Amino acid sequence: MNFSFIHTADWQIGKPFRNFPERLAGRLEEARLDAIDRLAEAAQARGIRHVLVAGDIWDSDRLSSREERQPLVRMGKHADVTWVLIPGNHDAARAGSVWSRLANLGAPANVVALVEPRPAEIAPGVVVLPAPLISRRPGSDPTAWMDHAETGAGTRRIGLAHGSVQGFGSDDGSEGIIDAARAKRAGLEYLALGDWHGAIRINARTWYSGTPEPDRFKDNEPGEALAVTLGPAGADPVVERIATGRFAWVDDEVDVATIQDLDRFATTIRRRGVVLDRIMLKLRLKGRLSLVDLIAVEAWRDRFAAELQYLDCDTRSLGLVAGLDLDVFGTSGELRTAATTLTALASAPDEPRAADASEALRQLLSILAEVRDGPQVPDAGAVR
Ligand SMILES: [Mn+2]
Structure with a gap:
Protein backbone atom coordinates (compact mmCIF):
# COMPACT_ATOMS: atom_id res chain seq x y z
CA MET A 1 0.00 0.00 0.00
CA THR A 244 3.48 27.35 -0.48
CA GLY A 245 5.21 30.75 -0.29
CA ARG A 246 3.34 34.02 0.05
CA PHE A 247 6.17 36.42 -0.66
CA ALA A 248 8.58 36.06 -3.58
CA TRP A 249 12.06 37.39 -2.79
CA VAL A 250 13.79 38.51 -5.97
CA ASP A 251 17.45 39.49 -6.17
CA ASP A 252 18.40 40.99 -9.51
CA GLU A 253 20.81 43.24 -11.34
CA VAL A 254 20.04 45.37 -14.38
CA ASP A 255 22.41 46.94 -16.87
CA VAL A 256 20.86 50.30 -17.61
CA ALA A 257 21.66 52.30 -20.74
CA THR A 258 18.40 54.25 -20.88
CA ILE A 259 15.41 54.57 -18.59
CA GLN A 260 13.48 52.31 -20.96
CA ASP A 261 15.65 49.42 -19.73
CA LEU A 262 14.07 49.86 -16.32
CA ASP A 263 10.57 49.89 -17.76
CA ARG A 264 11.41 46.66 -19.59
CA PHE A 265 12.71 45.17 -16.37
CA ALA A 266 9.54 46.20 -14.52
CA THR A 267 7.53 44.42 -17.22
CA THR A 268 9.44 41.17 -16.62
CA ILE A 269 8.66 41.47 -12.91
CA ARG A 270 4.97 42.08 -13.66
CA ARG A 271 4.93 38.98 -15.86
CA ARG A 272 6.21 36.66 -13.14
CA GLY A 273 2.64 35.84 -12.24
CA VAL A 274 3.04 37.04 -8.66
CA VAL A 275 0.91 39.92 -7.41
CA LEU A 276 3.29 42.87 -7.15
CA ASP A 277 2.65 43.50 -3.47
CA ARG A 278 3.91 40.00 -2.73
CA ILE A 279 7.29 40.75 -4.27
CA MET A 280 10.34 41.64 -2.21
CA LEU A 281 12.88 43.04 -4.67
CA LYS A 282 16.54 43.67 -4.13
CA LEU A 283 17.88 45.40 -7.20
CA ARG A 284 21.29 46.61 -8.27
CA LEU A 285 21.50 49.03 -11.18
CA LYS A 286 24.64 49.33 -13.28
CA GLY A 287 25.56 51.44 -16.25
CA ARG A 288 26.08 54.93 -17.57
CA LEU A 289 23.13 57.16 -18.23
CA SER A 290 22.32 60.58 -19.57
CA LEU A 291 21.56 63.31 -17.06
CA VAL A 292 17.86 63.21 -17.90
CA ASP A 293 17.68 59.45 -17.43
CA LEU A 294 19.68 59.57 -14.23
CA ILE A 295 17.10 61.88 -12.70
CA ALA A 296 14.30 59.73 -14.07
CA VAL A 297 15.72 56.68 -12.27
CA GLU A 298 14.73 58.17 -8.96
CA ALA A 299 11.14 58.76 -10.03
CA TRP A 300 10.99 55.27 -11.53
CA ARG A 301 12.24 53.80 -8.29
CA ASP A 302 9.71 55.67 -6.17
CA ARG A 303 6.80 54.64 -8.40
CA PHE A 304 7.86 50.99 -8.47
CA ALA A 305 8.55 50.90 -4.74
CA ALA A 306 4.94 51.84 -4.09
CA GLU A 307 3.69 48.88 -6.11
CA LEU A 308 5.97 46.27 -4.57
CA GLN A 309 5.94 44.94 -1.02
CA TYR A 310 9.57 46.03 -0.69
CA LEU A 311 12.22 47.53 -2.93
CA ASP A 312 15.87 47.90 -2.12
CA CYS A 313 17.32 49.68 -5.13
CA ASP A 314 21.10 50.09 -5.13
CA THR A 315 22.09 52.87 -7.55
CA ARG A 316 25.72 53.18 -6.47
CA SER A 317 26.98 51.63 -9.69
CA LEU A 318 25.11 54.04 -11.92
CA GLY A 319 27.23 56.64 -13.63
CA LEU A 320 26.97 59.35 -16.21
CA VAL A 321 27.83 59.08 -19.84
CA ALA A 322 30.68 61.36 -20.89
CA GLY A 323 30.01 64.63 -22.67
CA LEU A 324 26.93 65.76 -20.75
CA ASP A 325 25.00 68.94 -21.25
CA LEU A 326 25.62 70.56 -17.88
CA ASP A 327 23.45 73.62 -18.51
CA VAL A 328 20.94 72.26 -16.05
CA PHE A 329 23.40 73.45 -13.39
CA GLY A 330 23.47 76.91 -14.94
CA THR A 331 25.98 78.24 -17.43
CA SER A 332 28.40 79.48 -14.75
CA GLY A 333 28.82 79.72 -11.00
CA GLU A 334 29.80 77.35 -8.18
CA LEU A 335 27.15 74.74 -8.92
CA ARG A 336 28.24 74.49 -12.51
CA THR A 337 31.90 74.25 -11.47
CA ALA A 338 31.13 71.47 -8.99
CA ALA A 339 29.06 69.61 -11.54
CA THR A 340 31.81 69.91 -14.13
CA THR A 341 34.38 68.48 -11.72
CA LEU A 342 32.10 65.66 -10.64
CA THR A 343 31.19 64.81 -14.22
CA ALA A 344 34.83 64.61 -15.20
CA LEU A 345 35.51 62.26 -12.29
CA ALA A 346 32.38 60.21 -12.89
CA SER A 347 33.12 59.55 -16.52
CA ALA A 348 36.90 59.14 -16.32
CA PRO A 349 38.04 55.61 -17.06
CA ASP A 350 39.81 53.88 -14.14
CA GLU A 351 38.97 56.72 -11.76
CA PRO A 352 38.64 55.14 -8.31
CA ARG A 353 36.28 57.89 -7.15
CA ALA A 354 34.00 57.54 -10.19
CA ALA A 355 31.18 55.83 -8.30
CA ASP A 356 31.25 58.40 -5.50
CA ALA A 357 31.31 61.23 -8.01
CA SER A 358 28.32 59.78 -9.85
CA GLU A 359 26.40 59.41 -6.64
CA ALA A 360 27.26 62.98 -5.63
CA LEU A 361 26.13 64.24 -9.01
CA ARG A 362 22.96 62.20 -8.81
CA GLN A 363 22.19 63.67 -5.40
CA LEU A 364 22.97 67.16 -6.65
CA LEU A 365 20.54 66.61 -9.48
CA SER A 366 17.81 65.28 -7.29
CA ILE A 367 18.20 68.20 -4.87
CA LEU A 368 18.03 70.54 -7.81
CA ALA A 369 14.92 68.77 -9.06
CA GLU A 370 13.29 69.04 -5.62
CA VAL A 371 14.14 72.69 -5.30
CA ARG A 372 12.46 73.25 -8.63
CA ASP A 373 9.44 71.21 -7.53
CA GLY A 374 9.95 68.38 -9.93
CA PRO A 375 12.53 67.83 -12.63
CA GLN A 376 12.42 70.68 -15.10
CA VAL A 377 15.05 69.22 -17.33
CA PRO A 378 13.79 69.13 -20.93
CA ASP A 379 12.03 65.83 -21.68
CA ALA A 380 12.27 64.57 -18.10
CA GLY A 381 8.48 64.78 -17.81
CA ALA A 382 8.06 62.67 -20.91
CA VAL A 383 10.08 59.83 -19.42
CA ARG A 384 7.66 57.35 -17.90
MN1 LIG B 1 19.29 24.95 10.02
Missing part, protein backbone atom coordinates in the same frame (compact mmCIF):
# COMPACT_ATOMS: atom_id res chain seq x y z
CA ASN A 2 1.22 3.49 -0.78
CA PHE A 3 2.09 5.90 1.98
CA SER A 4 2.14 9.66 1.42
CA PHE A 5 3.32 12.52 3.57
CA ILE A 6 4.31 16.18 3.33
CA HIS A 7 7.99 17.04 3.83
CA THR A 8 8.81 20.54 5.08
CA ALA A 9 11.51 22.23 7.20
CA ASP A 10 13.14 25.50 8.23
CA TRP A 11 10.07 27.41 9.45
CA GLN A 12 12.24 29.40 11.87
CA ILE A 13 9.26 30.88 13.67
CA GLY A 14 10.29 34.00 15.55
CA LYS A 15 12.92 35.10 13.03
CA PRO A 16 13.02 38.87 13.60
CA PHE A 17 13.77 40.41 10.14
CA ARG A 18 15.55 43.33 11.80
CA ASN A 19 16.80 44.78 8.51
CA PHE A 20 13.31 45.65 7.37
CA PRO A 21 10.79 48.30 8.40
CA GLU A 22 8.87 47.14 11.47
CA ARG A 23 5.51 46.79 9.76
CA LEU A 24 7.00 44.71 6.97
CA ALA A 25 8.88 42.55 9.49
CA GLY A 26 5.54 41.85 11.16
CA ARG A 27 4.02 40.77 7.85
CA LEU A 28 6.96 38.48 7.12
CA GLU A 29 6.66 36.87 10.54
CA GLU A 30 2.93 36.39 10.08
CA ALA A 31 3.48 34.83 6.65
CA ARG A 32 5.74 32.19 8.21
CA LEU A 33 3.02 31.23 10.67
CA ASP A 34 0.40 31.21 7.93
CA ALA A 35 2.61 28.78 6.02
CA ILE A 36 1.56 26.17 8.60
CA ASP A 37 -2.05 26.59 7.43
CA ARG A 38 -0.97 26.28 3.81
CA LEU A 39 0.94 23.07 4.58
CA ALA A 40 -2.16 21.64 6.24
CA GLU A 41 -4.26 22.63 3.24
CA ALA A 42 -1.77 20.94 0.90
CA ALA A 43 -2.05 17.78 3.00
CA GLN A 44 -5.84 17.88 3.18
CA ALA A 45 -6.16 18.45 -0.58
CA ARG A 46 -4.22 15.22 -1.17
CA GLY A 47 -5.75 13.12 1.58
CA ILE A 48 -2.42 13.17 3.43
CA ARG A 49 -2.44 12.72 7.22
CA HIS A 50 1.23 13.31 8.12
CA VAL A 51 3.54 16.32 7.85
CA LEU A 52 7.22 15.71 8.61
CA VAL A 53 9.12 18.82 9.69
CA ALA A 54 12.90 18.36 9.29
CA GLY A 55 14.09 20.75 11.98
CA ASP A 56 14.36 24.48 12.70
CA ILE A 57 10.72 24.90 13.64
CA TRP A 58 11.79 27.77 15.89
CA ASP A 59 14.41 30.37 15.00
CA SER A 60 16.27 30.37 18.31
CA ASP A 61 16.03 29.46 21.97
CA ARG A 62 15.53 33.07 23.01
CA LEU A 63 11.93 33.54 21.94
CA SER A 64 8.97 34.89 23.81
CA SER A 65 6.37 32.52 25.17
CA ARG A 66 4.02 33.78 22.48
CA GLU A 67 6.49 32.93 19.70
CA GLU A 68 7.09 29.50 21.18
CA ARG A 69 3.39 28.77 21.42
CA GLN A 70 2.23 30.22 18.12
CA PRO A 71 3.29 27.33 15.83
CA LEU A 72 1.87 24.83 18.33
CA VAL A 73 -1.47 26.61 18.24
CA ARG A 74 -1.46 26.65 14.43
CA MET A 75 -0.61 22.96 14.17
CA GLY A 76 -3.29 22.19 16.74
CA LYS A 77 -5.88 23.89 14.54
CA HIS A 78 -5.43 21.17 11.95
CA ALA A 79 -6.37 18.18 14.04
CA ASP A 80 -6.69 15.81 11.06
CA VAL A 81 -2.94 16.14 10.41
CA THR A 82 -0.17 14.65 12.56
CA TRP A 83 2.89 16.89 12.71
CA VAL A 84 6.16 15.03 13.23
CA LEU A 85 8.97 17.35 14.39
CA ILE A 86 12.70 17.12 15.06
CA PRO A 87 15.00 19.82 16.46
CA GLY A 88 17.47 21.44 14.03
CA ASN A 89 20.49 23.63 14.68
CA HIS A 90 18.42 26.78 15.32
CA ASP A 91 16.22 25.02 17.84
CA ALA A 92 18.62 22.34 19.07
CA ALA A 93 17.26 20.23 21.95
CA ARG A 94 19.65 21.59 24.56
CA ALA A 95 18.87 21.62 28.27
CA GLY A 96 16.01 24.03 28.93
CA SER A 97 15.10 24.34 25.25
CA VAL A 98 11.56 24.65 23.95
CA TRP A 99 11.52 20.88 23.42
CA SER A 100 11.75 20.19 27.15
CA ARG A 101 8.80 22.51 27.82
CA LEU A 102 6.36 21.33 25.16
CA ALA A 103 3.87 19.97 27.67
CA ASN A 104 3.90 23.25 29.63
CA LEU A 105 3.51 25.19 26.41
CA GLY A 106 0.35 23.25 25.65
CA ALA A 107 1.56 21.25 22.67
CA PRO A 108 -1.51 19.67 21.08
CA ALA A 109 -1.97 15.90 20.78
CA ASN A 110 -1.36 15.92 17.02
CA VAL A 111 2.20 17.25 17.45
CA VAL A 112 4.79 14.49 17.79
CA ALA A 113 8.24 15.70 18.84
CA LEU A 114 11.05 13.23 18.18
CA VAL A 115 13.94 14.31 20.39
CA GLU A 116 15.66 10.92 20.72
CA PRO A 117 17.33 9.01 17.90
CA ARG A 118 15.10 5.95 17.93
CA PRO A 119 12.46 4.61 15.53
CA ALA A 120 8.95 6.01 15.89
CA GLU A 121 5.97 4.37 14.24
CA ILE A 122 3.78 7.12 12.80
CA ALA A 123 1.31 4.86 10.96
CA PRO A 124 0.88 1.09 10.84
CA GLY A 125 4.05 -0.31 9.30
CA VAL A 126 5.59 3.15 8.75
CA VAL A 127 8.53 4.19 10.91
CA VAL A 128 10.35 7.50 11.12
CA LEU A 129 14.05 7.36 12.01
CA PRO A 130 14.80 10.81 13.46
CA ALA A 131 18.17 12.54 13.76
CA PRO A 132 17.38 15.27 16.30
CA LEU A 133 20.11 17.84 16.91
CA ILE A 134 21.08 18.45 20.51
CA SER A 135 23.63 21.17 19.72
CA ARG A 136 24.01 23.85 17.09
CA ARG A 137 26.98 22.11 15.54
CA PRO A 138 26.94 18.35 15.80
CA GLY A 139 30.44 16.95 15.49
CA SER A 140 29.43 13.80 13.66
CA ASP A 141 26.79 12.58 11.23
CA PRO A 142 23.53 12.43 13.23
CA THR A 143 22.05 9.96 10.73
CA ALA A 144 24.80 7.33 11.21
CA TRP A 145 22.74 5.32 13.72
CA MET A 146 20.07 4.65 11.09
CA ASP A 147 22.27 2.03 9.37
CA HIS A 148 21.82 -0.29 12.32
CA ALA A 149 18.32 0.70 13.46
CA GLU A 150 16.16 -2.38 13.89
CA THR A 151 12.65 -2.19 12.50
CA GLY A 152 10.33 -5.08 11.72
CA ALA A 153 10.43 -6.91 8.40
CA GLY A 154 8.53 -5.06 5.70
CA THR A 155 8.45 -1.83 7.70
CA ARG A 156 8.72 1.35 5.66
CA ARG A 157 11.66 3.43 6.91
CA ILE A 158 11.71 7.20 6.53
CA GLY A 159 14.70 9.22 7.75
CA LEU A 160 14.19 12.72 9.16
CA ALA A 161 17.30 14.86 9.64
CA HIS A 162 18.69 18.37 9.68
CA GLY A 163 22.06 19.61 8.46
CA SER A 164 24.26 19.77 5.42
CA VAL A 165 25.04 16.82 3.23
CA GLN A 166 28.68 16.04 2.45
CA GLY A 167 29.63 17.90 -0.71
CA PHE A 168 26.65 20.22 -0.54
CA GLY A 169 26.38 23.67 1.03
CA SER A 170 24.77 24.50 4.34
CA ASP A 171 22.95 27.61 5.51
CA ASP A 172 25.89 28.67 7.66
CA GLY A 173 28.77 27.67 5.40
CA SER A 174 29.99 24.84 7.61
CA GLU A 175 31.26 21.49 6.33
CA GLY A 176 28.65 18.95 5.35
CA ILE A 177 28.41 15.98 7.68
CA ILE A 178 25.41 13.92 6.56
CA ASP A 179 26.38 11.04 4.30
CA ALA A 180 24.68 11.64 0.95
CA ALA A 181 24.35 7.84 0.58
CA ARG A 182 22.59 7.45 3.94
CA ALA A 183 19.19 6.54 2.44
CA LYS A 184 20.75 3.65 0.52
CA ARG A 185 23.04 2.58 3.35
CA ALA A 186 20.29 2.58 5.98
CA GLY A 187 17.56 1.10 3.82
CA LEU A 188 15.48 4.28 3.92
CA GLU A 189 12.78 4.71 1.32
CA TYR A 190 13.22 8.44 1.78
CA LEU A 191 15.45 10.79 3.76
CA ALA A 192 13.70 14.10 4.51
CA LEU A 193 16.26 16.83 5.11
CA GLY A 194 16.14 20.35 6.47
CA ASP A 195 18.63 23.24 6.69
CA TRP A 196 19.07 24.26 3.04
CA HIS A 197 16.28 26.78 2.60
CA GLY A 198 15.48 25.78 -0.97
CA ALA A 199 13.93 22.65 -2.47
CA ILE A 200 16.59 20.38 -3.94
CA ARG A 201 16.97 16.75 -4.85
CA ILE A 202 20.19 15.18 -3.58
CA ASN A 203 19.29 11.77 -5.01
CA ALA A 204 16.11 9.84 -5.78
CA ARG A 205 15.52 9.14 -2.08
CA THR A 206 17.07 12.20 -0.47
CA TRP A 207 15.61 15.70 -0.70
CA TYR A 208 15.70 19.05 0.99
CA SER A 209 12.20 20.55 1.01
CA GLY A 210 13.38 24.09 1.69
CA THR A 211 11.39 26.56 3.74
CA PRO A 212 7.67 26.90 2.96
CA GLU A 213 7.94 30.69 3.23
CA PRO A 214 11.03 32.41 1.82
CA ASP A 215 13.05 34.45 4.28
CA ARG A 216 16.04 35.79 2.40
CA PHE A 217 17.32 36.99 -0.95
CA LYS A 218 18.80 33.75 -2.11
CA ASP A 219 17.98 32.22 -5.45
CA ASN A 220 17.60 28.61 -4.31
CA GLU A 221 13.92 27.96 -4.97
CA PRO A 222 12.43 28.52 -1.55
CA GLY A 223 8.69 28.68 -0.85
CA GLU A 224 7.85 25.05 -1.43
CA ALA A 225 6.95 21.85 0.34
CA LEU A 226 7.17 18.31 -1.00
CA ALA A 227 4.39 15.75 -1.17
CA VAL A 228 6.15 12.39 -1.08
CA THR A 229 4.52 9.09 -1.99
CA LEU A 230 6.20 5.80 -1.16
CA GLY A 231 4.99 3.26 -3.68
CA PRO A 232 5.66 -0.44 -4.23
CA ALA A 233 8.69 -1.95 -2.47
CA GLY A 234 11.89 -1.21 -4.37
CA ALA A 235 10.45 1.71 -6.33
CA ASP A 236 11.78 5.22 -5.88
CA PRO A 237 9.41 7.64 -4.13
CA VAL A 238 7.30 10.03 -6.17
CA VAL A 239 8.00 13.60 -5.12
CA GLU A 240 5.64 16.44 -5.96
CA ARG A 241 6.77 20.02 -5.45
CA ILE A 242 4.07 22.27 -3.98
CA ALA A 243 4.22 26.07 -3.99
